[in-house]
Amino acid sequence: MYERTFSRTNPGCIVFLLDRSDSMKQPWQSSGGTLAEGATRAVNKILLDLCVKSAKEVGGQARHYFDVGVFGYGACPVAGGEGVEPALGGQPIVPIPQVFDSPLRVETDPSVDAVAGSRLPVWVEPVFGYRTPMCQAIATAGEHVFGWAASHPDSFPPIVINITDGMVTDSPYDGADLSEWAARLTSIETRDGQALLFNIFLSPTVAPEVLFPATAAGLPEPGPELFAISSALPASMIANARGARMEIADGGRGFVFNAGLATLMWFLEIGTRVADVRDR
Amino acid sequence: MILARSVCFWLEKLGSVATEWEDAAAYHDGDPAAGVAPRYVVVDGATEAYDAIRWVEHLAGSFVADTGPDLTPTGLRTWFEQVQRLWAAEAPARFATVIEEHKFHAEGSFATFLGCRLTGLDGPHARWEAAALGDTVLFHVRAGRLLLHFPPIGVDGFGLSPDGIGTRPAALGPMLRGLELASGEVRAGDVLFIATDALAHWLLLEAARDEASLWAALAGLDHDAAFAAIVADQRAAGRMHNDDVTLLRVRLVTAEPGALVVSL
Numbered sequence: 407m408y409e410r411t412f413s414r415t416n417p418g419c420i421v422f423l424l425d426r427s428d429s430m431k432q433p434w435q436s437s438g439g440t441l442a443e444g445a446t447r448a449v450n451k452i453l454l455d456l457c458v459k460s461a462k463e464v465g466g467q468a469r470h471y472f473d474v475g476v477f478g479y480g481a482c483p484v485a486g487g488e489g490v491e492p493a494l495g496g497q498p499i500v501p502i503p504q505v506f507d508s509p510l511r512v513e514t515d516p517s518v519d520a521v522a523g524s525r526l527p528v529w530v531e532p533v534f535g536y537r538t539p540m541c542q543a544i545a546t547a548g549e550h551v552f553g554w555a556a557s558h559p560d561s562f563p564p565i566v567i568n569i570t571d572g573m574v575t576d577s578p579y580d581g582a583d584l585s586e587w588a589a590r591l592t593s594i595e596t597r598d599g600q601a602l603l604f605n606i607f608l609s610p611t612v613a614p615e616v617l618f619p620a621t622a623a624g625l626p627e628p629g630p631e632l633f634a635i636s637s638a639l640p641a642s643m644i645a646n647a648r649g650a651r652m653e654i655a656d657g658g659r660g661f662v663f664n665a666g667l668a669t670l671m672w673f674l675e676i677g678t679r680v681a682d683v684r685d686r
Numbered sequence: 687m688i689l690a691r692s693v694c695f696w697l698e699k700l701g702s703v704a705t706e707w708e709d710a711a712a713y714h715d716g717d718p719a720a721g722v723a724p725r726y727v728v729v730d731g732a733t734e735a736y737d738a739i740r741w742v743e744h745l746a747g748s749f750v751a752d753t754g755p756d757l758t759p760t761g762l763r764t765w766f767e768q769v770q771r772l773w774a775a776e777a778p779a780r781f782a783t784v785i786e787e788h789k790f791h792a793e794g795s796f797a798t799f800l801g802c803r804l805t806g807l808d809g810p811h812a813r814w815e816a817a818a819l820g821d822t823v824l825f826h827v828r829a830g831r832l833l834l835h836f837p838p839i840g841v842d843g844f845g846l847s848p849d850g851i852g853t854r855p856a857a858l859g860p861m862l863r864g865l866e867l868a869s870g871e872v873r874a875g876d877v878l879f880i881a882t883d884a885l886a887h888w889l890l891l892e893a894a895r896d897e898a899s900l901w902a903a904l905a906g907l908d909h910d911a912a913f914a915a916i917v918a919d920q921r922a923a924g925r926m927h928n929d930d931v932t933l934l935r936v937r938l939v940t941a942e943p944g945a946l947v948v949s950l
Contacts, residue, residue: 468785
């Protein structure tokens with residue numbers, strides 16, 4: 407299980423659930439920006455990484471190694487009001503070559519270690535407002551993930567990464583609470599295993615980072631609940647992380663608390679890499 | 687006098703076409719009259735690398751050239767710097783997309799490396815010398831038995847090494863720290879195999895099961911279709927990872943071997 411690699415024959419599916427609730431306007435550690443800006447920066451960076459991985463031929467198109475989705479929940483900038491809204495051109499699941507070809511814009515890389523003059527594409531903008539309909543987000547994304555898994559039975563199972571700063575406000579939703587919606591999502595499967603749900607718990611507070619924990623001990627609310635619905639990292643991801651000289655306990659879950667950008671990118675890198683890079 | 691006679695077999699990963707094979711190999715069986723030692727190299731371009739095919743071709747050709755490196759830390763450092771400079775000098779003037787530009791600058795290209803040379807084939811101290819970065823592996827076989835493999839990676843160690851030859855100057859330090867060197871004595875009748883990771887992993891598993899049959903079959907391999915059939919069978923059986931595979935075989939003989947058929 408969890409042994410398939412991403413390939414054109416069997417592409418992967420990576421879906422982000424992006425909290426766009428009002429509390430995402432809070433400052434993100436010492437970054438000088440908001441949680442919403444940090445979260446979208448991380449999503450844009452990992453989308454770039456997936457595009458980069460898929461860019462093979464010089465001057466050519468990206469290869470179809472991935473299908474990706476970004477679902478914002480909370481404020482809906484297109485439809486208006488509160489709800490769940492696909493954030494990649496309004497489409498739920500998008501082939502990576504299409505993502506490659508259609509950034510919203512290109513901006514100068516703001517990171518301090520960037521090569522002078524280097525530019526980065528932007529696909530998702532920071533938005534915040536309203537409450538936190540996380541259950542609805544999982545339910546909505548789950549419908550698309552279910553359809554994707556049914557049409558890709560030999561692929562690595564879908565990976566769903568939820569980025570949030572706080573309490574779910576719509577549990578129970580449609581008769582099921584957050585843990586039930588998470589269980590429904592992770593019951594979706596391909597022949598290579600069940601869908602994975604990972605959670606990134608952002609916080610404006612000053613607290614130590616917690617990365618891939620094997621226990622919820624010491625996590626502030628709603629950390630324990632988010633930890634409980636987070637999937638255990640498959641052995642292939644743990645092996646990749648350890649191969650990159652990262653310490654991960656056996657039984658570590660796909661959960662991170664209070665991450666800065668560097669840790670967030672580490673988390674996303676580990677959580678979206680499924681096997682040896684040369685196995686494509 | 688020992689003669690080295692080499693041949694290379696390869697197959698792209700299932701789902702790719704031949705032009706997408708991202709390994710490369712080069713071999714030069716030497717010229718005893720001119721005092722040129724045999725040199726062999728196999729490199730495996732990382733799938734995520736920028737323009738991996740150009741990088742592995744560049745590395746393989748450069749290694750077996752007359753100006754190829756000494757297999758010492760100093761010699762290899764000089765060679766690494768040289769191939770990186772040439773790569774940078776051949777950078778595209780313009781990039782098709784901002785993503786391609788980012789990939790070139792931020793990540794560059796990358797390949798695992800196993801380079802080997804033979805010395806003293808005309809005397810009593812014939813030897814192989816090898817240098818490695820990553821999980822492309824040399825197997826030294828004598829009388830149907832594996833004497834050693836280098837680097838000494840276990841069956842669970844493939845795909846985990848971050849080592850290889852990168853294009854970015856910042857990679858030079860880690861490359862030198864990860865560099866492994868080894869040598870061994872060779873005799874007429876020995877066979878050296880150099881294999882990229884998926885095949886090397888399978889070789890170790892098969893050698894543990896029935897090495898006499900394995901090495902006899904590979905030493906007698908005489909057609910690339912036969913090699914392709916073995917790989918296809920093992921992939922279909924789930925015993926070999928679906929990856930580009932390359933096998934460079936060097937037979938050490940005292941007389942010219944019979945004809946070999948290779949379709950290109």
